[in-house]
Amino acid sequence: MSMKLVITIPAYNEEKTIGAVIREIPGKIAGVGKAEVLVIDDGSTDSTAEAAMREGAKVMRNITNKGLAFSFARGLEEALGMGADIIVNTDADFQYDQSEIPALVKPILEGRADIVLGSRFKGRIEYMPAQKYWGNKAMSFMVRFLTGLAISDAQTGFRAFSRDAALKVNIFSGYTYTQETILEAWEKGLTIIEVPVTFRKRDGPSRLISSIFVYARRAGFTVFETYLNYKPLKVFLSIGAVLIVAGLALGLRVLVHFLNTGLVEPYLPSAILSSMLVIVGLQVSVIGLAAKMLQRVRVTQERLLYEAKRARLDGK
Ligand SMILES: Nc1nc2c(ncn2[C@@H]2O[C@H](COP(=O)(O)OP(=O)(O)O)[C@@H](O)[C@H]2O)c(=O)[nH]1
Ligand SMILES: [Mg+2]
CATH class of the missing domain: 1.10.287 (Helix Hairpins)
Structure with a gap:
């Protein structure tokens, strides 16, 4: 059976890096027959969409900026419609190393996991500002505490989903999907595992996190609200x-x-x-x-x- 992989990339004003991200995706991935790239351009005001299309990616656009989680959810659904057996999500800012995609999809191909998280803390972090480093640690601790799952990096954007897991995930937050999907997978009894990944230094400012405090408040509330629904x-x-x-x-x-x-x-x-x-x-x-x-x-x-x-x- 030939497996189809769809790589979703939510992007907001990433014209400088989106091309390099797409080019870095390996042409041949063990166990995967066909791979397609889907970029969700979230109302970028630069030429992110054009840069992605130049590399042969399929591009869907939100007319205005709708938020990362909203775009991620749209991407998942579109990928399912494209017939994906496996979906990999990655970021458009060239921080994750796309040559690690084979390691990310392997546990799903082998039937050992429904969701695979690329853990930066188990892998290698080239550079992460101290505030973010400890913020990520704290949020991951909270997710661990609530679920009892051994998760070291709940905020990673580099992940793989089986088709069935992607069908089961329903995202309510518009802002951040990362912790919510983990809590949801936990509630639905899906198997989550982590593999170590590399995290490069970001060139330019974060598009998602203008202030670590705003992020902590919004993400914290999402986690609380999600948990409240489950317990x-x-x-x-x-x-x-x-x-x-x-x-x-x-x-x-x-x-x-x-x-x-x-x-x-x-x-x-x-x-x-x-x-x-x-x-x-x-x-x-x-x-x-x-x-x-x-x-x-x-x-x-x-x-x-x-x-x-x-x-x-x-x-x-
Ligand atoms: N669709 C969408 N993507 C976003 C938005 N903000 C950030 N992103 C993308 O989400 C990914 C992670 O954002 P980034 O700025 O690198 O966050 P950080 O690494 O956590 O600081 C990147 O691919 C961004 O382009 C947004 O408002 N909408
Ligand atoms: Mg980033």
Whole structure:
């Protein structure tokens, strides 16, 4: 069986490097019959699209800048429609080394993984500013902490997906897909592995991250929101339990005093606060139950969406 590989490259104002990235893609990849390049030009104001077309890539364009995650999701869907058996995503800024694509797709070809992440921390980093280095470490720790998966680089843009994994991934964030796809793959029971990759120095400023703080806030919120969807009961019950336990602890003093004297005074403020904490704690817990019930709806809908995507995109 001849496998088809589609390499997706989201790009925003990368006219200087996009050509070199495409040229670096190996002509022959073991186990792959046909490879095509798909560039998602996200409303670039330079000649990124023209440079990509000159190298023979297929180019799709967002008229205006829609964000990396939005473009990545569009690219995945288009690649599925192009009949990809495997999809590799890489960046347009020449930081990843495209000669490492064979190593990235190998575990998928061998049926050992659904998603392969190119880990820069397991590989070689030529240069990464300290803020980014530690930011990447911290975000990867958070993803590890939440999922229990042994992931060293949750922000890598160099990854491979099996067709089935790409069909199952639904991205909600417009800004960053990197952590969200990992959490999602984890929830859906897909197998993720890492292979070491090389990360070169970026020539010119980041297109994605103007400020590390803005990135941390937006990515952090995406991670939180995604996790909340997957583990609603755990999150809401934890918060509810803290409130209830605090309320009960506070109420105990009032109760002891009341049993001894028959009076609530002088603990009236404590009594009010205690009952408020318990009531709010119970409400938060009940919201968790409701969220858990919504989760069933989502899971069922995602199964239907998967079938609909297969009906629309398979065998084209
Ligand atoms: N589609 C799209 N791609 C973007 C956008 N911002 C950055 N990119 C691309 O995403 C990749 C990673 O961005 P980069 O600026 O290298 O981020 P960094 O390496 O994390 O600092 C590059 O290929 C960029 O061209 C965007 O707004 N839309
Ligand atoms: Mg980069």
